[in-house]
Amino acid sequence: MNFMLRLRGREQRLLKKIDEALERLEDGTFGICDDCGNEIGLKRLEARPVTTMCIECKTLQEEEEKRREV
Ligand SMILES: [Zn+2]
Numbered sequence: 001m002n003f004m005l006r007l008r009g010r011e012q013r014l015l016k017k018i019d020e021a022l023e024r025l026e027d028g029t030f031g032i033c034d035d036c037g038n039e040i041g042l043k044r045l046e047a048r049p050v051t052t053m054c055i056e057c058k059t060l061q062e063e064e065e066k067r068r069e070v
Pocket of ligand 1: 033034035036037038053054055056057058
């Protein structure tokens, strides 16, 4: 039961991300990094179309998150 709820929560977050990606597609900011404003690589977009950050910023963010957890 808990597992199903978690799964549903994850699904809704993904749906929200897809919605946001479509919005960005409409206003022309799709594929632009939220953080630095550079273009997100096409390969990265193909692997993760809902991403809002380029690989450099995402890596930095993940490293910071890891640092905060410790
Ligand atoms: Zn960036």
